[in-house]
Amino acid sequence: MNEQPAASPSGLAPLFSQYGSYLAFMVATVATLGSLYFSEIRNFIPCELCWYQRIAMYPLVLMSLVGIIKKDEYLPLYVLPLSSIGLLMSTYHYGLQWGVWGDPTACTGGVACSARYINVAGFITIPFLALIAFTLITIIMGVTYWANKQMDAVS
Numbered sequence: 001m002n003e004q005p006a007a008s009p010s011g012l013a014p015l016f017s018q019y020g021s022y023l024a025f026m027v028a029t030v031a032t033l034g035s036l037y038f039s040e041i042r043n044f045i046p047c048e049l050c051w052y053q054r055i056a057m058y059p060l061v062l063m064s065l066v067g068i069i070k071k072d073e074y075l076p077l078y079v080l081p082l083s084s085i086g087l088l089m090s091t092y093h094y095g096l097q098w099g100v101w102g103d104p105t106a107c108t109g110g111v112a113c114s115a116r117y118i119n120v121a122g123f124i125t126i127p128f129l130a131l132i133a134f135t136l137i138t139i140i141m142g143v144t145y146w147a148n149k150q151m152d153a154v155s
Contacts, residue, residue: 012143013150020144021075024137025064031133032061038117038126047111049093053130056086060137073152076145083141087134093127 035054038044046054060079067075095101097114107113116125 013147016144016147017151020140021064021068024140027133027136028060028064031057044117045111047113048107049113053086053089056082073148076141079141083134083137087138090127090131090134094131097125097127
């Protein structure tokens with residue numbers, strides 16, 4: 001019998017299968033430290049929607065770290081629901097901040113959700129930074145899930 005070895009996947013699959021969790025961990029860690037910098041160092045008081053986004057972001061650091069330590073190939077299945085919720089919240093917050101939908105002053109609490117503590121280049125605000133972080137984590141984990149499936153199919 002002439003048995004041929006299984007073809008190994010090339011391209012992104014091995015890369016994301018091995019390092020996707022690390023990328024998501026780095027993004028979540030930078031986002032968490034950034035939010036703590038804004039509130040604890042710069043003394044920006046988070047609005048209500050910012051708190052909800054923090055509730056979605058902070059656990060992603062620990063979840064991805066545990067997934068890395070345990071080498072858990074199912075980590076994307078745990079991260080994707082939370083990162084997707086955070087993505088929806090930050091999209092809503094950013095749109096609310098720019099008056100795309102609803103009244104930008106509708107937030108209850110001490111700080112209006114429309115407050116722009118930073119405004120770089122006319123569009124980069126704190127909710128925009130959260131939107132970018134949640135988008136990156138969601139994409140990275142989606143690709144990592146796909147890559148793990150590709151690697152499983154080969155083995």
